[in-house]
Amino acid sequence: MxxxxxxxxxxxxxxxxxxxxxxxxxxxxxxxxxxxxxxxxxxxxxxxxxxxxxxxxxxxxxxxxxxxxxxxxENRAGAAELAKALVALGHREFAVLTGPPELTTVADRLAGFREGLAGAGIGLDRVVRGGAFTREGGHLAARRSLASGGPRPTCVFAVTDVMAVGALAALREAGVRVPEDMSLAGFDDIPVVRELSPPLSTVALxxxxxxxxxxxxxxxxxxxxxxxxxxxxxxxxxxxxxxxxxxxxxxxx
Structure with a gap:
């Protein structure tokens, strides 16, 4: 069953x-x-x-x-390593797109990403919840991030690839080029993300x-x-x- x-x-x-x-x-x-x-x-x-x-x-x-x-x-450790890799590219302004906070996967990946940034002396600018751990949730969270005002982050981390796929669509709709205007990363390495344009950076499990x-x-x-x-x-x-x-x-x- x-x-x-x-x-x-x-x-x-x-x-x-x-x-x-x-x-x-x-x-x-x-x-x-x-x-x-x-x-x-x-x-x-x-x-x-x-x-x-x-x-x-x-x-x-x-x-x-x-x-x-x-x-x-190792969700927490993987997210921390991703944060360090993105910092090494030169990023300092970040946003994280998450799903329901009661999910342990969300909590662990968010905590790990914060830890990775903190190790470089960087704080997390914003955490945006999309409501659902889905493509639609990622789309909504990305739209909310763009509409929140203030300086835009240079890099966005969606805590799952499925959310990142939705976020990529929302950024395109808003005329935001990836990665020229804003970088985007996910987590899991589901097969479809290699076929995206551009292909998605992620933590491969x-x-x-x-x-x-x-x-x-x-x-x-x-x-x-x-x-x-x-x-x-x-x-x-x-x-x-x-x-x-x-x-x-x-x-x-």
Whole structure:
């Protein structure tokens, strides 16, 4: 059974309950968790008895409170490294486009980006929320950033590539050239971003490997299982055509 929760906590709990009732051999939870104590308690109430009865659970990119096998991308460290790479291009004025603040992925990537800038003595000028962790959310956040007044940032970081795709469209609609007027970067390295014009700079995660690793964790035998384990996956900064030096006159070296 394959289902999308559309990042709705109540729907996720309902699907896990359904899988328990159907006596699924294993449950995989893929995607960001929630910074929500009520969700954590409800999820624990579903997963604990399922695991005690012999069910297997493995997750990707979830909240650390779940006591199950986890394949955890290093979101915070990857975002910090991206910030350092963008600073090295000469940027000093940044905006971050984010989705719902309760998502752990959003929180980790935003915190990491702040840390990377802080290490260079730079503050984050603005954080713009798009509402949804989607292309439409990125489009809305980019429009909000452009309409906010004041000096425009020279570089925008969208916390996921999907949002960056929407942001690129919004910048084009506003007549903002990427990267000549403003650089743009994302996170994940989903396949489509290499085909954009310009191709998107991002933090590449080995998405296929992560899927294979989480399946392997879920299908371990009881003898192999033992204690729950966290497998950490590093991201790699990949600079492409969507990022370049700041516009002439705003380059700080």
């Amino acid at each position: 394959l289902a999308s929760t559309f990042r709705e906590p109540a729907r996720e709990i309902a699907y896990v309950s359904m899988l328990r009732a159907q006596r699924a051999r294993a449950i995989l939870l893929i995607g960001s968790g929630f910074q929500d104590r009520a969700w954590e308690r409800a999820m624990d109430a579903e997963l604990d008895p399922y695991v005690r009865a012999g069910g297997r659970v493995a997750v990707v990119s979830r909240h650390r409170s779940l006591r199950v096998d986890t394949v955890q991308p 080995p998405l296929t490997e992560m899927g294979e690793r989480v399946i392997a964790r879920a299908l371990r035998t009881p003898a192999e299982a033992g204690r729950s384990r966290v497998v950490r996956i590093d991201g790699e900064v990949v600079l492409r055509g969507s990022t370049g030096p700041p516009p002439h006159g705003r380059h700080h070296g």
